[in-house]
Amino acid sequence: MTQPVWILGTGMVPFGKHQDVKLELLAGRAAREAIGDAGVDKGAVDEVFFGSSYGGPLVGQRTMRDVGLAGLPITNVENACSSGATALRDAVAAIRSGRMRTGLVVGADNLTRFAGGTIPLEATDLEVNLGVVMPAVYAMRAQRYLAETPAGPEDLAEVSVKARRNGADNPYAQTRSAVDRDEVLASRMVADPLTLLMCCPTGDGAAAVVVTGDEELARRHGGSVEIAASVLASGRYNPGYKDISVSELTRRTAAEAYAAAGLTPQEVDVFEVHDAFAIAELMYYEALGLCGVGEARELLADGHTARSGPQPVNPGGGLLSRGHPIGATGLAQICESVWQLRGSAGPVQVDRPARTALTHCTGGGITGLDHGACAVHILVAA
Amino acid sequence: MTTPTPAPPTTYPPDAPWAVLGDGRAVLVGSRCPDCGCKVFPALESCPSCGAASVEPVELGPEGVLYSRTTVHVGRRPFPRTYTLGMVDLDDGVRVTAQVDGGHDLPLDARVECVVGPVSGDADATTTSYRFRAVTGAGEGDARVERAS
Numbered sequence: 308m309t310q311p312v313w314i315l316g317t318g319m320v321p322f323g324k325h326q327d328v329k330l331e332l333l334a335g336r337a338a339r340e341a342i343g344d345a346g347v348d349k350g351a352v353d354e355v356f357f358g359s360s361y362g363g364p365l366v367g368q369r370t371m372r373d374v375g376l377a378g379l380p381i382t383n384v385e386n387a388c389s390s391g392a393t394a395l396r397d398a399v400a401a402i403r404s405g406r407m408r409t410g411l412v413v414g415a416d417n418l419t420r421f422a423g424g425t426i427p428l429e430a431t432d433l434e435v436n437l438g439v440v441m442p443a444v445y446a447m448r449a450q451r452y453l454a455e456t457p458a459g460p461e462d463l464a465e466v467s468v469k470a471r472r473n474g475a476d477n478p479y480a481q482t483r484s485a486v487d488r489d490e491v492l493a494s495r496m497v498a499d500p501l502t503l504l505m506c507c508p509t510g511d512g513a514a515a516v517v518v519t520g521d522e523e524l525a526r527r528h529g530g531s532v533e534i535a536a537s538v539l540a541s542g543r544y545n546p547g548y549k550d551i552s553v554s555e556l557t558r559r560t561a562a563e564a565y566a567a568a569g570l571t572p573q574e575v576d577v578f579e580v581h582d583a584f585a586i587a588e589l590m591y592y593e594a595l596g597l598c599g600v601g602e603a604r605e606l607l608a609d610g611h612t613a614r615s616g617p618q619p620v621n622p623g624g625g626l627l628s629r630g631h632p633i634g635a636t637g638l639a640q641i642c643e644s645v646w647q648l649r650g651s652a653g654p655v656q657v658d659r660p661a662r663t664a665l666t667h668c669t670g671g672g673i674t675g676l677d678h679g680a681c682a683v684h685i686l687v688a689a
Numbered sequence: 690m691t692t693p694t695p696a697p698p699t700t701y702p703p704d705a706p707w708a709v710l711g712d713g714r715a716v717l718v719g720s721r722c723p724d725c726g727c728k729v730f731p732a733l734e735s736c737p738s739c740g741a742a743s744v745e746p747v748e749l750g751p752e753g754v755l756y757s758r759t760t761v762h763v764g765r766r767p768f769p770r771t772y773t774l775g776m777v778d779l780d781d782g783v784r785v786t787a788q789v790d791g792g793h794d795l796p797l798d799a800r801v802e803c804v805v806g807p808v809s810g811d812a813d814a815t816t817t818s819y820r821f822r823a824v825t826g827a828g829e830g831d832a833r834v835e836r837a838s
Contacts, residue, residue, distance in 0.1 A: 424763060425763060425765070433731055436809075436816075437774070437786065437787050437808055437820075438761065438768045438772055439786060440761060440763070442761070442763065443761050447757040447759050447774065448757070450757045450758060450759055450797065451756065451757040451797070454797050495762070496762045498761045498762065499759055499760050500759075544737055546719075546729040547782050547783060548784055549784070551757065551776075674786075
């Protein structure tokens with residue numbers, strides 16, 4: 308039997324522009340909060356896994372020095388938008404292997420260091436040197452998706468409307484105001500058809516969890532959540548033609564996660580999906596099996612994925628509201644999902660009882676790949 | 690103990706992976722696997738599909754179909770503030786992404802052709818690379834025969 312792994316504690320700082328706070332401090336706050344929430348002494352932590360895309364060399368050690376955990380094995384993980392989720396997967400694997408009992412996983416990035424604009428991509432990449440930026444990658448997907456399905460720009464706008472409506476209630480979100488469809492469509496164009504309000508804000512943030520394989524600790528805690536699937540995949544290199552209106556990478560990663568958890572898409576109660584751009588949420592409804600190809604707009608319009616709906620997606624506003632400090636996002640999704648399963652999500656708590664949650668993050672733009680990485684986790688209330 | 694593999698004779702990927710034809714259009718120089726036929730751009734030194742240790746150069750283009758495109762309005766130096774990017778399905782079966790002239794006016798699935806022109810920089814220093822434009826009919830003759838050295 309596979310060694311079970313539980314999330315014991317969560318910690319997260321409100322996402323936003325924190326130019327005046329060092330990354331190590333943001334990350335340290337999330338880490339200390341997660342340890343406190345786990346109800347363990349920091350001496351219980353055996354190893355630290357730290358996900359960050361732009362944190363620089365030894366960001367885990369720089370943070371743990373100040374948290375008082377320097378000296379432990381610390382693994383730094385860079386995997387673009389999936390950095391934090393990849394760090395969690397490594398921690399899960401370390402527990403399942405028997406090497407570690409209890410671990411601390413942190414994700415953090417501060418994008419205000421770049422003074423606005425699109426995030427910098429790999430400078431040696433061929434297509435990056437021709438002007439490829441992340442909004443353009445998603446915009447080209449959107450153009451093709453809109454050409455091949457009944458969806459139009461107004462459907463993209465509705466994704467943002469839902470995200471901002473949900474995020475308005477989320478104390479951890481970077482933007483906390485609702486917007487209407489006309490505002491979204493009228494906001495300035497970033498890469499057509501994606502307007503500014505269809506793009507996630509860039510900012511700073513950190514999130515952390517304590518995970519354990521110790522059943523006694525998990526049982527005593529009362530708020531632990533079991534990790535039923537922890538799956539990572541990378542984009543396949545396909546130099547030829549491919550249909551980009553379908554996300555092959557997300558579909559493949561999610562299929563493996565559903566199989567590991569023994570659940571169908573219809574049996575998952577709440578989702579955190581990587582809506583870095585509005586088009587992404589529609590495409591990922593389909594890739595995650597919530598509906599068939601081309602049916603995402605109806606799923607959204609019917610309220611199926613609203614906070615009050617049968618399968619809420621991004622009830623806290625997702626990346627479009629929370630912001631997307633790259634390495635922090637995967638663990639922010641985990642934290643918010645744990646709170647949903649505990650019933651402690653407060654103003655963003657979903658209406659119907661939630662026992663299972665799925666988190667999905669994917670990203671990274673390099674020549675030849677759909678995306679660099681995709682990570683999917685499925686959580687089950689203990 | 691194994692003998693180290695000698696360094697490849699050229700840089701990978703090459704600095705300017707294209708060749709300008711006599712009619713002003715350009716072909717991209719990728720690589721083709723002699724074993725499985727897999728074509729890739731930019732060129733690699735081995736085959737990513739079947740693992741063959743050596744591959745041969747192959748010319749791709751100049752024509753293809755505009756699979757998707759977007760106009761970027763948030764360009765940062767050294768790129769212009771506004772430019773259009775497109776994904777082009779070259780007739781040889783390889784997809785590339787590059788800037789497209791007037792691309793915002795081109796419908797999806799338009800026929801396009803490869804040329805060489807500025808992609809970034811300013812009046813003082815311009816970077817030149819491959820880009821695409823709507824087909825002009827320049828290729829009516831046999832461009833490959835007239836190809837400039």
